[in-house]
Amino acid sequence: MDTVREFIQQKLPVQGASYSIYRGGEDEEELHIEEPPRDPVGSRGRKRPPRLSPTLQKYIIGIILTAFVAFILGFVATRRPCASCDYNSAQLAQDREPYEPWEQDDPTQMDWNELRDLLSKYLRDGQMIDSVIRTVSKGPHPAGSEEDRVLAQMVLEKLKTFYLDHTWVDSHFVELPFPPDRNRPTFLEVSLNGTREETIELGDPDVYCPYSPDGDVSGGLAYAQYGRREDFQRLAELRVDVKEQLVIVRTGFISFAQKVANAEAAGAAGVLIYPESHNDFAVYGHVHLGTGDPNSPGFPSFNHTQFPPMKSAGLPKIPAQPISSESARKLFRKLIGVSYPSFANRESAFSKVKNPKMDLRLVVRNTKRSVELINVFGSLTGLVEPEHYIVVGAQRDSLGPGAAKSAVGTAILLELARTISMMVHNGFKPRRSLLFVSWDAGDFGSVGATEWLEGYLSMLHLKAAAYVSVDSAVLGDTKFIARSSPLFKSLIKNIMKQVDNPRRSQHNIYENAMSQNIKNWETEDLRPLLVDTSAFAFTAFAGVPAVGFSFEELDHPYQYLDSQYDDYKRLNEVVGGRLAAVSLSLAEVAGLMLIKLSHDHILPLDYSAYNSALLQHNIDLNQYSSKLQEYGLTLQWLSSARGDYTRATQTLKKALSLSDLSNEKLIQSFNVRIMRVEFYFLSQYVSATEFPYRHILIGRGEHTLEALIDHLKNSTNNIDVGLLRKQLALFTLTVKGAANALSGEVWEIQGSF
Template identity: 60%
Template sequence: MESVRQLFHGALPVQNSYAIHRGVDEEDEAELHIKDTPDVDPRPKVSRRWFSPEWQRLIIGITVAAFIAFILGYVATRRPCVTCDTNGNDPNAEGSDEQDQQEPQRMDWSDLKEQFSKYLRDGQQIESTVRRITRGPHPSGSKENSDLADSILQAFRSYNLDNVWVESHYAELQFPNRESPNTLKILSTDNKTVEEIPITDSDLYCPYSAVGKVVAGLVYVNYGRKEDFQMLTSWGVNASGSLVIVRTGHISFAEKVYNAEVAGALGVLIFSDTLDTAVYGHVHLGTGDPNTPAFPSFNHTQFPPFKSSGLPKIPAQPISRDVAQTLLSKLSGPDCSSEWRGPSFPSYGLGPKLKVPEHKVQLEVTNVPRSVELNNVFGSITGRFEPEHYIVVGAQRDSWGPGAAKSGVGTAILQELARTMTMMVGNGFQPRRSILFVSWDAGDFGSIGATEWLEGYLSMLHLKAAAYMSLDTPLLGDEKFVAKSSPLFKNLIENIIKQVDNPRRSQQNIYEYMKSKNSNWQRELISPLAVDSSAFAFNAFAGVPALEFSFTEESLQYQYLDTKLDTFENLNSVLDGRLAAVALSLAEVAGLSLTKLSHDHILPLDPSAYNEVLLNHLVQLNAHQTKLKSRGLTLEWLYSARGDYVRATDRLKKAISQSDLHNEKLIQFFNVRIMRVEFYFLSQYVSAINYPYRHILIGRGEHTLKALIEHLQKDKTDDSELRKQIALFTWTLVGAANALSGEVWEVHRSF
């Protein structure tokens, strides 16, 4: 027994080399010595000290402590669902107090959806807000608009949002000249007035029209699209040197005027063939303050000595259908085709000469500029894990007319979402990312409020804004659901509309209804962003993924938009008295999308959606291979760049699927790469001043795919310019693939 004690007390210093080689400890080594010693009982012996009360208490204490440590560690790191539960505390967050360290309520997606439905009031509240907002016009710079901004500010404060504030901008807007209104006349050869054609509503005008007087012949050009001008040329009619008259629809007022200017027209008259009244619309081909392009209109901004290239150089004026019929009835020339005539219009000529050859049409525009203070109203909910990343939700507040569809419904839904989300937070919902609710000013002048805010924070927003959701003009009917968005949102949109009832059929969700409409439903469901929307500015100018939702009619658009007839009564009538129900469905789609965008561990945006988009564009380019080869050019490197992008998205997907998504730093690392995909498509090779919409796929300028295709379609091409355009597009795409693939040292391995 003494020999055994000596073994455990280190009395035998000789160690077993086999034990050392195997990495065994001293106790195992002692056991080996015992077995090799013939003088000792071969059965292992253990000292009675191990069973003394002191040793027993020590062993029990160590075991209990280890068990408690295990339980505490498990509780501290436990998460129920990688894609749903995002309500724990960030252990690395600075300034966390004792309350923040408490385990929050566990909530998965079904819990959140149920809670959202619980706190979202029925559509009657939205309807009530729309009624209140649309009692009369509330254009930018008016007292009515200022009062509405104060009302929204007070509402945000009453919801107990984390932060509520107002940001002011100063912009030079254009308004009618009350002392000398715009005029339209028929003149004789000696410039005497033959007939004065009244512009029935002196408030009707086109903001940012060029001012001045034009006397010329008149040409009818259907909707004023590029193809309409081309068709006109094929019929032997030249619009150059004439006034042109076009009808509303298909493209914006600004695009109609731009196309007319390119065709050499001297001025534009715009009318609606479905309404007796004239339609309002700005004609700046862009968004934001055209007097400070790419610069914010803050209080102390020193205005640059140049203006937006999107400002027209020719005058434009909206007219009523009656005035249009009067003018069209005076035209001679080739007969207008039946496809170009309005529903109730008789046959007439295309111009440019009038039936009385010596007569001309005179248009005089006298609009005047005025400096206006614009106020954007903000409310925010601070995110729990990624507070520095924002989901921005915005709606236009101002309206030239009552604006039921234009701004009323969007503003009402914005307020309802802010209230609902705040109540959810008060009852356990803890969004990962911050949410900003914004009421934009000067939307009627080209999303000035939204764009000026973007310009003011451009250097940081591509790092901060994860997504933008627009609530502008969300209800134009109830027959078809449309999402205008970045391709990144495709999976999110399809997922959400499977969970919301279609307002026309309560037993069928929106997804099922759209799928039953026709075989081309997916192409109709998600369409490109409109050029004159705030969402377009976020996407094409700032590189922020953007989307907007709306319900529309299958064939006819809501005809009262941008008129003084855009009242609650007319909108509700178009919706068969169901404005509350349709608005509620739209609020559910927007609210559930917002919940998912602010809640999921990994942002529900799919970079691989661009794989197919890029392929479709390359197919268009491939049609010009013969022309390119004849000039010694090839698309090989462009195909390679697209392949690099595809491999980068596949690599990112694989990395996410194989990673531990309980690691907060890793989650944020992936999210930053996803949220910047659109920013990667902004060309780094052109100036934001000259080409503010730098996005190579939806932007405007020589760097875009559209410019490259249009160049290839010309009979004569500039080979040097063609090489430059291919290089600009290719290297921007390569840069997007490189950025998406990870860190610099990972790029080579990826490709």
């Protein structure tokens, strides 16, 4: 601007003038600009320069100003972060106050397309994934073994080579069950009139059911299909009484623990479980109806810690044992007279109909051993909300080779840690912190993950915003399955539309799902959390929204899962020799989700998804309204609480749309309310030690919706009115509490309850 002024002054005639500067509207000070003295000789001997017209002067000024503005705009628009810039994100986070706003106009901030391209750039061709899968699945590596310890060290060393801010290990000491000694084996025999006739081979003697109690039981054999509640109801309709009898069930649909719990509830003496595939091997699975160490429910298992004398209510009281498909066929032919029993009639489902004097004896003997569990951690510190974590985890241990069970998840976890840390090293600025965790003792019911949750339970609902599980991520390559909290529904769908399907690259994952004659993806491929997974523990126990996903086969499950045959070769054959490529596709899904969760100003969790879930549950309960009225009860208050929750979500959405989202403190207040939605559905009226899974919709206990419906469904004339009132109150008050918490401050909550 000085240059412009000088140019004009040179071109314009200079005259003596005075300018007024007004101060306060009253005082006036005159500024006199005096003309410099002229040299009379010079002025007479020099030709006077031509004078520019006023129009030309305006044109010149306009051109100069236009060029200056264009230069500034071009500089700002084309500026990009330097790919080689290195910075210490941990130091940046420490230098900032917790609620200090991040610069909204920072030109180095990347948009979503840039972040997606950067993720694709640093995700390798799968070479490291393939190498890790081969290494982890060389052989069995159960929790507490030397092989598992070596793998934990390998994971830790790899994390240390990445651009992570912190790496560490977390140890717990627990007592775990293991296969019986060779001198005291588990066995199964058939007897006639008390005399042993034949010993049935179990398959692999090292395959067992962790947490099955030792026992020696005898009785007839009843076939209960998958061991579901409806299967036992069908047996009752066929007049088959399973009390004091042995029950045989197939794998599938529900976990081993649920099958055994249902059999125990029906009065069975013991349970045999055989694989649905026709291969001659047995599969293993723990039978603790829960997660974590059942010897210290609700308490973390640290070394030399004194615990109250209590056991988990999820431990079974009847023995259970896996057997091979061939062993199951021998039993059916011997006791029932058919190769494949059915529910067609009573004779084809119960051995005592044809062979009343023939019994089956099951003797289970397992051992227990105290071991050290090692969870391995790595972290990237967030730059704006470092106190809020996005956690991604994978199981590391396996009772078998565990190619699908633990190796693929471990490989994807390491690849995500490497890729995202490289992105941070080259310009990505996550708002929230990222935790990468390799869990131990997953085959025993996510013990490592649950013990960590129990150790930090008092603070995790304030810290952990979301959990992403990559366990058992590749079981095929045809169908994409997601298991999650309802809060992830919209985010999963969005990510599916941005990742190519591994088998049909011309379609994205969502388009491929729609091409499989699916009427509604949300009801068919978006499923509830499995009860024996780390994701279930995060949501049902800690109140942290969780998601897990996998590629599976369309027509049949992966038959080698949880067996001694779950190795690299067989898993690679199932996906047509493209195991690394399919794993890389799953890593891209998880990576995009982690970036979205850690980068977005507003957490991309759909807190309104529970509106439809609560409405459906209310409809389910309405069919019992007449029965409730008989006891002077009504669903009015529950409907009111559900309405309050719906209004609270609508109010929050409206507040977000009308708020100044450049206000960092306001953004964080909204995020705190969103990240705690799942926690609000944990009942605050029951003890975490008596009922660890306090979530009213997916947990277990008298406070849950399932318990309320079961009470109404199974009780005809003998309803416990006091218990029913309590169950209805616990459920209703929790929903109302969730609505109040989501509404914000107490002065913003309208009405009373």
